Amino acid sequence: MSNEAWETLSNQAVAISGIVYFLGFIAHLWQWASLRKVPVSRVERVAVGAGARSGGVSAGRPAGRRSGATEEAWSEDEVAATAGEGARRRVAMGERLGIILTMIATAVHFVALVGRGMAADPNRVPWGNMYEFTLAGTFFVSLTYLVLLRRFHLAWLGPIVAGFVVTLLMIDVIWLHEEVAPLTEALNSYWLVIHVVSAVIATAAFTLGGFTSVLYLLKERAERKELAGAGVGAGTAGDTAAVGAAGETAAPAVRGYLARVPDLVGLDRLTYRLHAFAFPVWTFAVLITGPIWAHEAWSRYWNWDPKEVWAFITWVVYAAYLHARATAGFKGRNAAILALIGLATLWFNFIGINFFSSSSMHSYA
Amino acid sequence: MSTERTGRTGPADRPDWPATEGDGTGGAAAEGPATDPGAAPVEGPGSGVPGRRPGELTFRETLRWGWRQLTSMRTALVLLLLVALAAIPGSIVPQEDVDSFAVGQWQEDHPRLTPIYERLGLFSVYDSPWFAAIYLLLMISLVGCILPRLRVYARAVRAKPPRAPRNLTRLPDHTSYRTQESPADAAAAVAAVLRKRRYRVVEEPEPDAAGDVVVRAERGYLREAGNLVFHLSVLVVLAGFAMGSLLGYQGGVITLVGNGFANNVTQYDDLDSGSLWSPDDLEPFAYTIEDFDIDWYRSGPAFGQARAFSAQLSYTEDVTEGTPEKTYDLRVNHPLTIGDTDLFLIGHGYAPVITVRDAEGEVAYSGPTIFLPTDLTFASFGVVKVPDGLDTQVGLEGEFYPYYGFDMETGPYSVFGEASNPRMSLIMYTGDLGMDSGAPQSVYALQRDGLEPELDADGVPVRFDLAVGDVAELPDGLGTVEFEGLERWNRIQISQTPGKLVALGGVVAALVGLLGSLFIRPRRVWVRVRPAPVGGWGDVGGDEDDQDAEGGPTLVVVGVLDRSTGAGGGDEELQGILEDVRGPRVRAERSEETA
Numbered sequence: 001m002s003n004e005a006w007e008t009l010s011n012q013a014v015a016i017s018g019i020v021y022f023l024g025f026i027a028h029l030w031q032w033a034s035l036r037k038v039p040v041s042r043v044e045r046v047a048v049g050a051g052a053r054s055g056g057v058s059a060g061r062p063a064g065r066r067s068g069a070t071e072e073a074w075s076e077d078e079v080a081a082t083a084g085e086g087a088r089r090r091v092a093m094g095e096r097l098g099i100i101l102t103m104i105a106t107a108v109h110f111v112a113l114v115g116r117g118m119a120a121d122p123n124r125v126p127w128g129n130m131y132e133f134t135l136a137g138t139f140f141v142s143l144t145y146l147v148l149l150r151r152f153h154l155a156w157l158g159p160i161v162a163g164f165v166v167t168l169l170m171i172d173v174i175w176l177h178e179e180v181a182p183l184t185e186a187l188n189s190y191w192l193v194i195h196v197v198s199a200v201i202a203t204a205a206f207t208l209g210g211f212t213s214v215l216y217l218l219k220e221r222a223e224r225k226e227l228a229g230a231g232v233g234a235g236t237a238g239d240t241a242a243v244g245a246a247g248e249t250a251a252p253a254v255r256g257y258l259a260r261v262p263d264l265v266g267l268d269r270l271t272y273r274l275h276a277f278a279f280p281v282w283t284f285a286v287l288i289t290g291p292i293w294a295h296e297a298w299s300r301y302w303n304w305d306p307k308e309v310w311a312f313i314t315w316v317v318y319a320a321y322l323h324a325r326a327t328a329g330f331k332g333r334n335a336a337i338l339a340l341i342g343l344a345t346l347w348f349n350f351i352g353i354n355f356f357s358s359s360s361m362h363s364y365a
Numbered sequence: 366m367s368t369e370r371t372g373r374t375g376p377a378d379r380p381d382w383p384a385t386e387g388d389g390t391g392g393a394a395a396e397g398p399a400t401d402p403g404a405a406p407v408e409g410p411g412s413g414v415p416g417r418r419p420g421e422l423t424f425r426e427t428l429r430w431g432w433r434q435l436t437s438m439r440t441a442l443v444l445l446l447l448v449a450l451a452a453i454p455g456s457i458v459p460q461e462d463v464d465s466f467a468v469g470q471w472q473e474d475h476p477r478l479t480p481i482y483e484r485l486g487l488f489s490v491y492d493s494p495w496f497a498a499i500y501l502l503l504m505i506s507l508v509g510c511i512l513p514r515l516r517v518y519a520r521a522v523r524a525k526p527p528r529a530p531r532n533l534t535r536l537p538d539h540t541s542y543r544t545q546e547s548p549a550d551a552a553a554a555v556a557a558v559l560r561k562r563r564y565r566v567v568e569e570p571e572p573d574a575a576g577d578v579v580v581r582a583e584r585g586y587l588r589e590a591g592n593l594v595f596h597l598s599v600l601v602v603l604a605g606f607a608m609g610s611l612l613g614y615q616g617g618v619i620t621l622v623g624n625g626f627a628n629n630v631t632q633y634d635d636l637d638s639g640s641l642w643s644p645d646d647l648e649p650f651a652y653t654i655e656d657f658d659i660d661w662y663r664s665g666p667a668f669g670q671a672r673a674f675s676a677q678l679s680y681t682e683d684v685t686e687g688t689p690e691k692t693y694d695l696r697v698n699h700p701l702t703i704g705d706t707d708l709f710l711i712g713h714g715y716a717p718v719i720t721v722r723d724a725e726g727e728v729a730y731s732g733p734t735i736f737l738p739t740d741l742t743f744a745s746f747g748v749v750k751v752p753d754g755l756d757t758q759v760g761l762e763g764e765f766y767p768y769y770g771f772d773m774e775t776g777p778y779s780v781f782g783e784a785s786n787p788r789m790s791l792i793m794y795t796g797d798l799g800m801d802s803g804a805p806q807s808v809y810a811l812q813r814d815g816l817e818p819e820l821d822a823d824g825v826p827v828r829f830d831l832a833v834g835d836v837a838e839l840p841d842g843l844g845t846v847e848f849e850g851l852e853r854w855n856r857i858q859i860s861q862t863p864g865k866l867v868a869l870g871g872v873v874a875a876l877v878g879l880l881g882s883l884f885i886r887p888r889r890v891w892v893r894v895r896p897a898p899v900g901g902w903g904d905v906g907g908d909e910d911d912q913d914a915e916g917g918p919t920l921v922v923v924g925v926l927d928r929s930t931g932a933g934g935g936d937e938e939l940q941g942i943l944e945d946v947r948g949p950r951v952r953a954e955r956s957e958e959t960a
């Protein structure tokens with residue numbers, strides 16, 4: 001295939017994956033619209049059946065609905081029992097459809113990335129400019145979500161991920177699109193591949209961690225309001241979580257999205273795990289491969305170039321986040337806020353610095 | 366169905382078990398209660414919580430109190446955020462170290478702010494005293510934090526798993542089951558599983574006072590080691606970084622292709638060295654640029670960009686010893702290392718050979734003149750200064766276009782960087798070049814103060830447009846200027862960065878330590894086994910709903926304490942232990958359930 005053909009293929013693949021993400025988003029919205037009418041049951045106790053050598057193994061303590069981010073947001077039995085078979089089918093169908101569409105979209109998204117790399121002469125990794133970095137970054141957000149989907153029962157993140165990715169892809173195509181061009185000489189290094197790949201993966205995981213931090217804060221606020229007796233319809237309307245306003249109301253008739261995401265302990269733990277994964281990867285990208293590459297290309301391993309400064313700031317803020325989780329008085333809410341500050345610095349570095357500072361040697365992305 | 370634990374102990378019902386608190390290992394995480402995410406703040410050594418109010422303290426106590434404050438987790442957190450905050454101005458205000466040209470320009474644009482900024486050190490934030498103060502405080506805090514932890518850890522690694530709490534059901538993750546085995550066998554079975562899961566296990570030989578057979582186990586000792594390695598490595602990185610900036614230097618030189626360079630301070634165009642560096646540290650090498658190749662994109666979206674460029678060097682590592690000559694293909698991303706010194710090719714450009722003659726044809730100026738590229742097409746800017754030899758001092762200033770093109774709207778331009786159609790366009794100044802005052806001035810620009818542009822009869826500045834071989838007459842019979850030919854130059858960056866391997870080693874060690882710290886899950890497990898009456902009883906902690914004795918007469922209670930910082934997973938560990946104890950049949954059942 002010619003370079004032009006690859007480029008066309010890539011452009012078309014971006015468009016198609018965008019549409020499919022959007023359909024996945026719609027499917028998830030439909031699922032959650034159906035779920036809204038189902039009251040969230042308060043499971044008091046979960047018991048496990050008999051084992052080989054033992055009698056019943058009974059699990060711990062009475063508790064709120066879900067914990068540990070290791071349970072699904074809803075169960076078929078529960079929905080069927082409270083809202084009927086029709087609702088169960090709609091919810092199950094919406095979720096399955098949403099996930100499958102997201103998978104397809106991610107696969108097509110991958111084709112778009114490959115096409116981009118093949119269209120360049122010489123062939124290269126598809127992250128030479130902001131358009132490509134965004135394309136790759138959103139791909140890894142979606143991929144990371146899919147990889148973790150089963151292990152952490154993340155289907156409830158589906159609408160956020162699909163909505164987020166389709167939005168960014170749209171911005172990317174409309175404002176950031178650039179034609180395929182070869183890399184400048186300094187970027188032509190395998191350190192670039194390792195450096196950028198790890199930076200993109202870390203960015204994706206931090207971004208997912210940002211979603212769960214936002215959910216933590218929203219849920220924490222909703223619960224506080226509920227506790228304070230503010231009761232009905234604690235105003236989380238206009239919810240940044242992309243999925244309709246989380247009309248959390250007083251128990252027992254708690255409904256809506258926020259009520260079904262994991263409890264605070266679970267959200268906090270999931271957030272931590274995402275960051276615990278992302279932080280070492282970021283360390284590797286920014287403090288190991290970045291300096292090695294900078295040393296080879298620019299003769300100094302650390303230049304205090306604005307891009308580097310902000311990568312360092314991001315690193316320090318996330319280190320502070322990890323500290324916060326171990327410090328009495330900072331964990332929970334403050335830690336989540338720190339995680340979001342970290343994410344803000346990360347995104348600012350990617351977006352803002354390019355407009356803000358002309359002296360950055362990293363002017364390509 | 367699932368065995369997922371559906372809740373965790375919150376602060377209110379935190380287990381309170383003297384057996385593990387204050388056993389030395391618990392104290393290891395004195396600042397960060399690494400025991401339970403819901404745990405209340407731990408007070409104790411290093412916790413930063415003073416025993417009394419500061420007002421009541423003696424001087425020594427105040428010192429101690431201050432030290433504890435400084436080495437507390439909270440302070441570390443605040444200092445980390447301060448470092449992040451303090452780093453910001455350096456990314457907004459141009460930095461002397463990064464781009465001194467931009468600094469100059471900024472200062473010209475902001476004459477009023479400049480003195481203030483200068484006083485605050487905002488043009489070199491990362492060398493400024495206040496930035497140093499913050500990170501030194503952080504480092505002191507780090508050392509103060511790490512040293513005691515090292516001591517505690519040294520003890521903890523050798524310690525046996527702590528005694529079992531009396532009531533295991535008060536642990537955040539626990540479970541119980543019944544079995545037909547004797548208590549001793551049941552305990553041994555769990556102990557075997559725990560050993561296999563790499564726990565350090567102690568089986569108490571005698572039943573304890575309550576009549577329970579007790580197994581206690583602990584694993585994940587390396588987590589704290591990882592944490593300590595990480596924090597110590599931060600110091601190593603800083604040491605490596607400091608070595609580089611104190612003992613290193615960085616210099617740049619523009620060398621014409623075909624010419625050579627000997628490593629000597631006088632040969633550098635610019636040189637920026639650390640305060641402990643001395644010119645004696647320069648290594649006695651020399652090089653010659655034999656040839657320079659460049660490969661242009663001639664089509665496509667990158668038209669005019671360089672695909673690759675390289676300089677063929679021949680070099681001698683030690684001129685004094687007369688070591689044999691070697692060659693190297695110097696390219697971007699492929700520096701040449703000679704001893705401790707690294708050479709980088711970071712730029713290239715054109716040097717038109719310009720000759721100025723007086724009216725009699727005597728040469729007043731001649732030679733390749735370095736023009737600096739102003740854009741990607743290598744349209745370049747340069748000057749010629751002729752202080753002597755003509756009737757007046759003459760300065761020529763102008764543009765060089767390697768591939769000349771002309772456009773009615775934009776005027777002359779360069780199509781791209783290849784010298785296919787080289788042209789020069791020079792404007793002439795006369796007057797005083799300002800070179801006699803002895804003040805240093807740039808060789809790449811004219812000092813205009815004493816100069817007037819030479820105007821023609823119409824009052825338009827005199828301009829010479831020259832192709833290679835062209836000669837132009839200077840006005841007033843001053844002489845001629847000739848564009849004789851074209852040479853190329855390379856900009857070579859030369860630097861010594863001692864400590865770079867120290868820094869790299871430090872970061873790698875930090876990363877390894879970090880992985881250990883984040884992913885090794887420190888856990889304690891206790892097992893209490895006892896022949897139990899049907900119906901359960903509160904004190905050992907059979908669960909209230911453990912009403913059926915069908916499983917057997919022996920009750921086994923297992924409690925897990927996850928000591929990682931809220932990564933959780935104690936429930937998963939418990940589940941894993943149970944599966945191992947009960948064997949494959951359970952797993953089969955479970956997979957049916959999930960199917």
Ligand code: HEM
Pocket residue numbers: 318319322323326394396397398399436437438439441445503506507508510511592596599879882883929930
């Ligand atoms: C350059 C400064 C520092 C950086 C970059 C840094 C970074 C980190 C990181 C990334 C972690 C997470 C590892 C984990 O969660 O296990 C951590 C943990 C920890 N840090 Fe630091 N730290 C710094 C300074 C300090 C200081 C000054 C103290 C002492 C007050 C300290 C005490 C701790 C402790 C106790 C933990 C373990 C918390 C836990 O139990 O998980 N750190 N640090």
